[in-house]
Each structure stands twice: as structure tokens, then as C-alpha cells.
Amino acid sequence: MTTAVITNGYVEPAPPEYWTLREAREPDAVNRLVSAPLLDNDSFTWRAWWVGFVVSFILTVIMAISILWLFIKGIGVWGVNSTVVWGFAIANYVWWIGIGNAGTLISSMLLLMRQKWRASINRFAEAMTLFAATIAGIFPILHLGRPLYFYWLTPYPNTMTIWPQWRSALIWDFWAILSYILFSIIFWYVGLIPDFATIRDRAKSRRRRAIYGALALGWRGSARHWRAYEILHLTLACLGVPLVVSLHSVVGMDFAASLMPGWQETIFPPYFVVGAMYSGFAMVACLAALVRWGFSMQALITIKHFDVMAKIMLAAAIIMGLSYATEWFTAWYGGERADRNLVAFEFAGAYWPMFAGLLLCNVIVPQAFWFGMVRRNVVMVFIIAVLINIGMWLERILIIWNTLSHDYLPSMWRLFLPTIWDWLLMFGSLGLFALMFLIFVRLIPTVSMHEVRRLVAEERPS
Amino acid sequence: VAKLPQIAPAAALSNFKLTLAPDPAVWDGRMSNNAWLQECPKPFTKEVWGNAIHLSKADGKRLNLVDGDIVRLKAKQAAVEVPVIILEGLADGTIAGTLGYGRTHAGGIGNGVGVDLNRLRSSNAAWAIADVEVTRTGRHQNLLRTQHFFALEGDAKDLQPRIRLAELAQGHALFTPVDSNPPTLYPPHDYDTYKWAMTIDTSACTGCNACVVACQAENNVPVVGPEEIAVGRDMHWLRIDDYVVNGRPGFSPVPCMHCEHAPCEPVCPVAASIHDSEGLNVQVYNRCVGTRFCESNCPYKVRRFNFFGYADGQEYGELGADIMKAVFNPNVTVRGRGVMEKCTYCVQRISGARRNAEKESRDIRDGEVVTACQAACPTRAISFGDLNNRDSAINGLRREPHAYALLGNLGTRPRTTYLARISNPNPDLTA
Numbered sequence: 001m002t003t004a005v006i007t008n009g010y011v012e013p014a015p016p017e018y019w020t021l022r023e024a025r026e027p028d029a030v031n032r033l034v035s036a037p038l039l040d041n042d043s044f045t046w047r048a049w050w051v052g053f054v055v056s057f058i059l060t061v062i063m064a065i066s067i068l069w070l071f072i073k074g075i076g077v078w079g080v081n082s083t084v085v086w087g088f089a090i091a092n093y094v095w096w097i098g099i100g101n102a103g104t105l106i107s108s109m110l111l112l113m114r115q116k117w118r119a120s121i122n123r124f125a126e127a128m129t130l131f132a133a134t135i136a137g138i139f140p141i142l143h144l145g146r147p148l149y150f151y152w153l154t155p156y157p158n159t160m161t162i163w164p165q166w167r168s169a170l171i172w173d174f175w176a177i178l179s180y181i182l183f184s185i186i187f188w189y190v191g192l193i194p195d196f197a198t199i200r201d202r203a204k205s206r207r208r209r210a211i212y213g214a215l216a217l218g219w220r221g222s223a224r225h226w227r228a229y230e231i232l233h234l235t236l237a238c239l240g241v242p243l244v245v246s247l248h249s250v251v252g253m254d255f256a257a258s259l260m261p262g263w264q265e266t267i268f269p270p271y272f273v274v275g276a277m278y279s280g281f282a283m284v285a286c287l288a289a290l291v292r293w294g295f296s297m298q299a300l301i302t303i304k305h306f307d308v309m310a311k312i313m314l315a316a317a318i319i320m321g322l323s324y325a326t327e328w329f330t331a332w333y334g335g336e337r338a339d340r341n342l343v344a345f346e347f348a349g350a351y352w353p354m355f356a357g358l359l360l361c362n363v364i365v366p367q368a369f370w371f372g373m374v375r376r377n378v379v380m381v382f383i384i385a386v387l388i389n390i391g392m393w394l395e396r397i398l399i400i401w402n403t404l405s406h407d408y409l410p411s412m413w414r415l416f417l418p419t420i421w422d423w424l425l426m427f428g429s430l431g432l433f434a435l436m437f438l439i440f441v442r443l444i445p446t447v448s449m450h451e452v453r454r455l456v457a458e459e460r461p462s
Numbered sequence: 463v464a465k466l467p468q469i470a471p472a473a474a475l476s477n478f479k480l481t482l483a484p485d486p487a488v489w490d491g492r493m494s495n496n497a498w499l500q501e502c503p504k505p506f507t508k509e510v511w512g513n514a515i516h517l518s519k520a521d522g523k524r525l526n527l528v529d530g531d532i533v534r535l536k537a538k539q540a541a542v543e544v545p546v547i548i549l550e551g552l553a554d555g556t557i558a559g560t561l562g563y564g565r566t567h568a569g570g571i572g573n574g575v576g577v578d579l580n581r582l583r584s585s586n587a588a589w590a591i592a593d594v595e596v597t598r599t600g601r602h603q604n605l606l607r608t609q610h611f612f613a614l615e616g617d618a619k620d621l622q623p624r625i626r627l628a629e630l631a632q633g634h635a636l637f638t639p640v641d642s643n644p645p646t647l648y649p650p651h652d653y654d655t656y657k658w659a660m661t662i663d664t665s666a667c668t669g670c671n672a673c674v675v676a677c678q679a680e681n682n683v684p685v686v687g688p689e690e691i692a693v694g695r696d697m698h699w700l701r702i703d704d705y706v707v708n709g710r711p712g713f714s715p716v717p718c719m720h721c722e723h724a725p726c727e728p729v730c731p732v733a734a735s736i737h738d739s740e741g742l743n744v745q746v747y748n749r750c751v752g753t754r755f756c757e758s759n760c761p762y763k764v765r766r767f768n769f770f771g772y773a774d775g776q777e778y779g780e781l782g783a784d785i786m787k788a789v790f791n792p793n794v795t796v797r798g799r800g801v802m803e804k805c806t807y808c809v810q811r812i813s814g815a816r817r818n819a820e821k822e823s824r825d826i827r828d829g830e831v832v833t834a835c836q837a838a839c840p841t842r843a844i845s846f847g848d849l850n851n852r853d854s855a856i857n858g859l860r861r862e863p864h865a866y867a868l869l870g871n872l873g874t875r876p877r878t879t880y881l882a883r884i885s886n887p888n889p890d891l892t893a
Contacts, residue, residue: 074799075752076769081694083763085754145752145767145800152732152751162749165733170753174731258759259725259872337617404758406612408869409621411703411716412763413612414694 018459019117020452024299025460027453034195034447035202037295048294053438059431066424067142075145077421083414084404088422089143091397092429094251095279096136097177098272098392101244102280103129104184107191108240116458117308119451120300123195124291124437125284126188127444131436132283133181135429140173142425169250169257176250183243187236193219194229194450248273255399261338262346262403265330271323275392278316278362282388285309287437289382291446300447303376310375313388317366324363338408345406346398350415354394355402361391472524474597480537480557481590482579485513486671491562494572497685498675501696505669506704506711507547508609510696511688513576516549516558517596525598530605534597537582544577545603550706557594606688608696609703618705622664622714625864627886637866637882644873648723656740656826657849658807660833661859662715663881666843667702669713674700676838677717680808682794684772697766699805700835712883715844717835718743718764718805719868719876726756726765734802741849741877742807750801757802761869764804771799807846808833828854849877 024030037044070077080087103125110118141150153174155163164171196216203209219225252272255263285306292301331339346355365387368374375381401416440446487502487510488494501510515535517527527533529547535557544559552558563576582591625636677683677700686697700717724743726735734750737743745756745765757765773796790796793810797803812831819826828847836844847856859865864882867875 074770075767076690076695079693080754080767080769082696082757082766083694085757085767143753145750145754145769145802147751149751152749162733165728165730167728168731168755169729170731170755258729258755259761259874260759337620341617407763408761408872409703409716409763410612410614410617411609411701415611417693 019120019302019304020456020459021299021302024452025456027456030300030452030456031198031202031449033295033297033300034445034449034452035199037441038199038443038445039203039208044295049438049442052434056431056434056438059428060435062424063428063432066421066428069421070142070425071147075143077419079416079418079422081414081416083412084401084416086143086400086404087416088397088418088426089139090254091393091400092426093136093139093143094254094272094396094399095393096132096139096429096433097180097247097251098276098279098396099283099389100129100132100136100180100184100280101248101273101276102284103127104180104187104240104244105277105280106284107187108237108244111234111237112241115308116455117305119455120302120305120447121284121288121309122451123191123448124287124441124446125280126184126191127437127440128283128287129280130181130184130188131433131440132280133177133184134436135433137177137181138429140170140177169254172250173254176247180243180247183236183240187240190229190232190236191448191451192444193217194221195445195448197221198449199445245273248276251276255403260403260407261331261336261342262327262399265327267323267326267330271320274316274319274323275395278313278320279389279392281309281313281316282385282392285313285381285385286389289378289385291441292378294441295446297447300452303378306378306381307372307375310369310381310384313366313385314369317363317369317388321363324359342402342406346402349402349406351398351401351405354398358391358394358398361387362395365391474595475521475525476593476595478521478555478557478594478596479590479592480515480535480559480579480582480594482559482561482583483589485560485562488562488572491565491568491572494562494565494575495569497571497687498678500571500575501685501687501691502671502675503608503696503698503701505671505702505713506549508607508704509547509605510608510691511575511606512545513560513563513579514545514547514605515579516547516552518552518554518556519548519550520554521596522546522548525596527598530602532599532601532603534595534599535579535582536595536597537587537591537593538584540581542577542579542581543599544579545605547605551709551711557596604692606691608691608698608701614705618707621868622703622705622707622712623866623882624707624710624712625882625884627884628889630864630884633863635863637864638870640860640865640867640870640876640879643875644871646723646873651722651737651741653739653741653850655850656812658720658740658742658812658831659847659849659856659860659877659879660717660720660807660836661845661856661865661879661881663843663845663859664712664714664883665881666841667713667715667839668841669702669704669711670840671702672838672840673715673835673844674698674702676834677805680791680794680834681806682773682790682796683766683803684768686772690769690772695767695769697768697772697803699764699766699803701764710885714868714880715835716762716764716868717878718807719762719874719878720805720807722875722877723873725759725761725872725874729755729759731755740812742809742812744806744809745802745804747795747797747801747803752800752802754802761872761874765802766804767802768797768799773797774799825851828856 024033078087106118106125107122141147144150153164196212197219200209200212200216249269252268256265256268258264288301328343331343365384405415406413484490486504487499493499503510527546530545532543532545534541534543559579561579564578565572683697683699686695703714703716705712720743727737732749732751734746735756754767815826815831828851833846836846845856845859847854849857860879862881865879866882867879
């Protein structure tokens with residue numbers, strides 16, 4: 001975006017590109033802006049926070065009740081039937097794990113690609129990843145007919161001398177989720193250590209100093225500490241990129257490693273990776289708008305951030321559109337009766353309004369991001385990002401419903417009708433996510449102070 | 463195009479002829495307290511737990527009726543209100559109804575199920591009642607059916623192929639032989655003892671449902687009741703798919719195919735769905751954690767899941783009697799909540815035959831194992847036997863020119879195969 005200007009044969013250095021506003025261009029200003037919500041209670045009323053907390057707490061209780069009811073009564077409380085044996089649980093799992101993709105992507109891939117602007121958003125994106133992946137990890141267990149035996153998917157020594165069945169994509173999935181959640185926790189915590197130290201040093205009360213001091217693991221900011229930190233952080237970032245790609249490929253293979261029309265497609269692994277990145281970035285954009293508004297962080301999370309995130313979403317929208325079109329083309333070109341019938345069913349069958357909504361939200365509406373005025377309008381980015389997440393949820397549920405409702409033998413074709421417990425569990429999980437995120441912003445620095453400090457130091461004209 | 467005046471469909475039409483017959487499931491009502499029969503899907507309509515009347519397509523259109531709409535039938539003095547199913551192949555101007563429903567003193571299961579059409583009968587019009595008036599009530603009820611939620615999309619000729627006797631006699635190779643399989647990367651299984659297989663002759667099948675109920679009785683298959691049927695959770699291990707091609711009906715009983723390359727096996731994360739040494743695709747109930755991936759990946763959709771503890775209470779199965787006094791087959795496990803189940807080829811009967819054979823130090827003889835569905839079939843449409851026995855009847859049936867494998871092109875190598883429906887129309891009449 002910045003180009004060198006040539007005047008009278010003299011090449012002027014490009015003007016520095018700022019990713020922060022003027023008032024945040026001092027290291028101390030960064031620390032003050034980020035730590036204020038944690039330490040300076042007087043300057044924040046927290047009214048909106050409390051409203052959000054109460055609402056999300058109620059939703060979390062609803063989630064707990066719907067899980068309890070599920071355990072008491074059985075899977076039959078959901079709308080699953082003999083033909084469409086998978087329903088909301090699997091769709092919600094895929095949706096949440098997709099959202100859980102963006103944090104790692106922003107932290108690792110953008111770090112390796114030297115996209116410095118990520119410094120302002122990576123912390124809460126990583127927190128989002130951790131919470132979303134945790135919620136995603138709950139659904140496959142709830143979805144089991146006998147959830148108490150979920151550990152049979154692990155290769156633990158047992159008297160039956162029986163191991164999991166390694167050809168099953170669900171086993172690959174189990175390991176993928178587990179390693180991803182463990183990685184996310186470690187990566188997030190490593191990045192937090194210098195910031196915990198900053199909070200410890202700025203805290204006034206003894207209690208805060210003790211808690212944040214314990215969390216900072218004795219960080220003193222010495223050159224040796226920074227060196228060790230940099231090596232570890234970069235190594236983890238290098239691990240994170242293949243991990244996040246493999247995780248979502250495996251999620252894709254849950255469907256692709258089957259025999260069903262509409263699932264058995266080689267495009268699924270890459271298409272799931274992009275889809276996950278897409279919904280994850282949309283969620284990051286939503287949260288960025290909320291954090292920016294809630295903590296008055298306009299100086300750190302700037303319009304330019306929304307601009308670049310919108311560009312990434314636009315690219316992903318185009319790839320998603322291309323992927324859908326590829327599916328339709330291969331169904332037609334392959335000539336298999338069931339595949340062709342399925343595509344016809346997607347467009348004209350019982351779920352067509354949802355399918356139309358999917359195409360509208362995922363492919364058509366995000367084309368508005370071609371226009372700079374839309375990309376730089378936070379409200380517009382927020383609305384479109386919410387629509388993208390709705391569209392991605394529709395995609396997840398329709399992958400399951402369309403294929404299972406309309407596969408090889410017409411005699412067993414059936415539709416899925418969700419029950420109240422399907423909906424309660426889904427909205428409850430949104431509440432749990434919001435609850436965890438609200439607790440996070442109250443207790444942990446929402447923006448990575450040390451990375452933004454470095455950013456402003458690098459941006460400062462010398 | 464000029465806007466044409468809309469002709470409102472008639473609210474009532476008279477001059478229908480109502481024909482009555484005993485019900486295919488509960489007969490004249492004497493079986494209506496039998497939960498197996500209440501939940502037995504009637505041929506063509508697949509209705510359970512009730513009796514809709516049937517109208518022809520044209521009459522349905524004239525009255526603007528869809529399946530489940532409630533109509534008022536009036537004959538002489540009496541009238542009843544009953545739901546409708548539009549049935550292909552029925553003559554215009556006729557109503558087909560069955561007796562045996564709407565009982566008040568049948569017992570805990572049968573009381574109040576369906577509508578009693580006896581009320582329309584009189585001593586001089588017992589089986590065919592003329593001058594019946596049909597009135598649309600405007601009300602609708604969700605019919606309890608196990609199939610036919612979608613119309614076929616021209617698939618019938620692939621899914622239930624038909625052949626004329628003349629074509630067969632000319633030796634046309636119309637079908638891919640059942641043992642010619644698409645290539646695979648998986649190694650072949652080794653079957654060094656028995657190799658069980660089933661063949662179903664669709665020409666012989668009359669769609670009577672005897673196999674369905676026999677299977678249910680033999681294998682302790684629970685009756686789930688109308689509430690669960692309403693949400694699409696039938697439990698029958700064996701179902702009968704019906705197809706109407708050019709106005710000619712045909713039936714395909716569909717049990718588990720016991721595929722040699724079963725799609726359900728590699729997807730189970732805990733190895734609960736496995737292949738045994740005799741080629742049976744077995745489900746280990748104790749090991750099943752209920753991911754339901756097997757049913758998702760089954761192209762035949764023959765697996766059934768215990769969404770609730772259907773066998774725990776058996777409100778419908780044992781009529782509320784003590785579970786120990788209820789009739790369970792002691793040779794078959796009763797499945798708990800949250801596990802998948804399906805057709806086993808009556809593995810308990812195979813075991814019984816094996817024990818007898820081992821006592822006498824011999825192999826199991828051809829025809830010694832008779833599955834429950836096979837035993838019940840009045841037309842001997844179902845055959846079962848050992849493919850490793852070169853002289854077995856089943857081997858001969860699989861080599862018939864009209865033998866075919868359902869969805870064999872998927873490479874599943876099903877052990878249950880079919881014989882195509884043969885027709886022999888008089889050429890003078892069909893020309």
C-alpha cells in the first residue's frame with residue numbers, strides 16, 4: 001500500500017505504515033490502554049459487561065439443563081431418526097471447531113508471513129480459538145448413544161485387549177481435536193507470560209500482584225527470557241500451521257472417508273480448512289468490533305484491521321463459492337445417479353430455503369467487501385460477519401441433512417425435524433462461549449501488549 | 463395468456479363406491495391388541511398404528527386432498543371421519559378401506575387406534591357400499607408411516623429391475639453377475655469354514671410382511687409405538703421396499719446385506735461393527751458407543767438405533783406385563799439404550815446348527831440353517847445357505863441369469879442378493 005515516492009531523482013523512504021492510532025504509539029500508552037480494564041476499575045462502568053454476563057450465564061444454565069436431560073433420557077430427545085442419525089450435534093461440532101481455527105491461523109500463519117497487524121487481534125482470537133475448540137470437543141461426546149464410554153476411543157490398556165479401530169475417521173478426529181486443544185492452551189499461555197508480568201508490575205493490590213505474579217512464572221524481561229520466549233513462540237507457531245490444517249482436513253474426512261453421495265469427495269479436506277478459516281475470521285471480526293467498542297480500543301484495533309480482515313473474508317467467500325460450484329460440477333460430470341439427485345435435492349428439495357440462505361450468506365453478501373467503504377465500516381463488517389457465521393452453520397447442518405435425507409435408496413429418505421432440545425443445546429453453547437469470553441476479558445489482557453509494543457517500536461520513524 | 467377463472471375444487475363428491483376388506487395387519491380386528499401387527503407397515507402405504515382410506519389420484523385431485531387430510535364418509539345414515547392416503551393404481555370413483563380398527567374393547571394396545579369403518583356397513587352392503595359421499599373437512603392429521611416420504615425419481619428400474627420371461631429365455635445378459643465386483647484396495651477376506659448368503663426372489667415376494675414380523679419375534683426387536691414412529695424411528699431389521707413400475711407393483715424385502723466390503727465396518731471407531739470369519743457383518747452391542755457412523759455410511763440404511771431404552775419398559779411390546787413374563791427369545795440379546803442393532807442373519811440359528819453338527823462331527827448341511835424370515839415366507843422367496851458348499855442351492859441361485867446385487871456398483875459385495883422380478887405378459891394383450 002505504501003510506495004516509495006521519487007522526486008528529482010531522490011528516492012524518499014516510504015512513509016511508515018501505522019497499524020495504531022497516534023495516542024497508542026508509545027509503549028507505556030499501550031500498556032495503559034490494555035491493562036486499564038483489568039486494573040483501573042473506576043474508569044469502566046462494566047454495565048454492558050454485566051448484562052452480557054447475566055444473559056450468557058442464563059444460556060449456560062440452559063445448556064447444562066439440556067445436557068442433563070439428554071443424559072437422563074437419551075439421544076432420542078433430539079430430532080435424529082433412523083435415516084438422519086446425525087443432526088445438530090455434529091453440525092455444531094464442525095461449526096465450533098471451524099470458529100476455533102482462526103486464532104491459530106492469525107497467530108501462527110500470519111506471524112510466519114510477517115503480517116505485523118495481527119498483534120492487536122491475536123490475543124483474543126487465540127482465546128476465542130481455545131473456547132470454541134473446547135465447546136466443539138464437548139459435542140462429539142454428547143452425540144454418542146452411550147457417552148459414558150467415550151474413552152473407548154482411546155488406546156488405553158484394558159482387559160479386553162482391544163484397541164480403537166484406526167481406520168475410522170472418528171479416531172483421527174479424536175486425536176486431532178485433542179492435540180489441537182492442548183496446543184491451543186500452550187500457545188495461548190506462552191504468549192501471555194510477558195503480559196502477565198506487565199500486569200503484575202502495574203497492579204496496586206497485593207492479591208493481584210500475587211496472582212498475576214504466579215501466572216507470569218517469574219518473568220523478568222531479561223534478554224535471555226526474551227530469547228527463550230522468541231524461540232519457543234516461533235517453534236510453536238511453526239507447529240501450529242500444519243496442526244490447524246490437518247485438524248480441519250480430518251474434520252473434512254469425517255465425511256469424505258465415507259461412501260455417501262455429497263460426502264465422498266476429495267475436495268472436502270481443503271474445503272473444510274478454508275471454510276473453517278472463513279467462519280473463524282468472521283467470528284474474530286465480530287469479537288474485534290465488540291472488544292474495540294467495549295474497551296475503547298479504537299487506537300489499537302483500527303479501521304485498517306477491519307479492512308484487511310474483510311479482504312481475507314472476501315477471498316475465502318470466493319473460494320467457498322468455487323468449492324460449491326466444483327461439487328455441483330463433479331456431481332454432474334461423474335454421472336452417478338445418487339450424486340446428481342442429491343444436487344437437485346439441494347436446490348429444489350425440502351431444505352432449499354436453507355440452501356439459498358447458505359449461498360446468500362457465504363458467497364453473495366460478502367461480495368460487498370469489494371467496496372472499500374463497506375470494508376472500513378465497522379457496523380457493516382460486523383453485520384456481514386454475523387451473516388457469514390449463520391451461513392457457515394447452515395452449510396454444516398446441510399452437509400449432514402442433505403446427504404442423509406437423500407442418499408441411495410429412496411425408500412429410506414426422510415427429513416430431519418429439530419426438537420426444542422436441539423435448539424436449547426445449540427444456543428446454550430453460544431452462551432457458554434460468551435460466558436468464557438466475558439470472563440476472559442475481565443481477567444486477562446485482551447490485546448497482546450508486548451507484541452503491540454514491538455509493533456509501535458518498529459513503526460516509529462527513526 | 464388470459465387469466466383463466468379458477469375452478470374451486472369440490473368440497474364434497476358423491477357416488478363413490480366403498481370397498482371394505484380385512485386389514486393386512488390386524489385382520490378383522492382380532493389382532494388389534496398385538497403390538498407387532500399394529501406396527502407392521504401395510505403394503506404400499508406403509509401406514510402403521512391406524513387405517514386411512516385410499517382414494518385414486520384423480521379423485522384426490524378433484525377433492526384437493528393430500529395424504530393425511532381428514533374426510534367425512536357418509537353412507538345412508540351413518541358417517542365417519544377418516545384420514546386419506548392417495549394410492550396409485552386404484553380405480554377412480556372407488557374408496558378402499560380396511561376393517562379392524564377403532565376398537566373399544568381390544569385391550570391396552572388396540573383400543574382407540576384408527577377408525578371403525580364397520581359403522582358404514584349394513585346387512586345388505588357388507589363389503590361394497592354404494593353411494594358414499596366424501597366431504598373434505600379441512601382438517602389434517604400426520605399419518606404414521608415408515609416409508610414413502612418422497613416420491614421416486616425414476617430410480618425404480620435400477621433399484622428393482624424387472625425382466626420379461628421371453629428376454630430371460632433368450633439368454634440376454636441384462637444383469638451384472640453378482641460376483642463381478644468393482645476393483646478395490648482392500649485385501650479379500652478369507653472364509654475357510656462357512657460363507658453364509660441369502661437370496662431373495664422378488665418374483666415370489668407378495669409383500670405379505672410375514673418375514674417382517676417373524677424377524678421381530680425371533681430377534682426381540684422392540685415395538686417403539688406411534689410416538690416414535692411419528693419422528694421416524696422404526697426398529698424393524700427387515701423392511702419391504704415397494705416399487706410400482708408401469709403400474710405393476712413389486713416388492714423388495716431389505717434385510718442387512720452383510721456386505722463383504724461393508725461400509726459400516728471401517729467407520730466404527732471402536733470396532734463394534736466387524737466382519738466375522740463366516741462373512742457375517744456382526745454388531746457387538748456391548749462394544750457399541752453409539753456414534754451412528756455405521757448407519758450414516760450404510761447405503762441400504764438397514765441399521766436401527768436405540769434412541770431411547772426401547773427394550774427397557776416395552777410398554778408396547780409386552781402389554782405392560784412383567785418383563786420376565788413377556789415373550790423374549792432367550793437366545794437373542796436384548797439391546798440397551800444408545801446402541802446400534804441390525805439383522806444378524808439369525809446368528810443364533812447358525813450357532814444352533816453348528817452345535818448340532820459338531821455333536822455329530824459333520825459339517826452343517828445345506829438347508830439346515832433356516833432364518834426366521836425364511837421360515838415365515840409363504841412363497842419361499844427367501845433362501846439361505848453356504849457359498850463354500852459348492853452344491854448348495856444358494857450357489858445355484860446366485861448364478862441365475864437374473865440374479866442381481868442391490869447397489870452392487872458401489873463395491874459393497876453384498877451377501878444378500880436378489881432375483882429380478884420376472885413378468886410374462888401375454889404378447890397379444892401388451893402389443
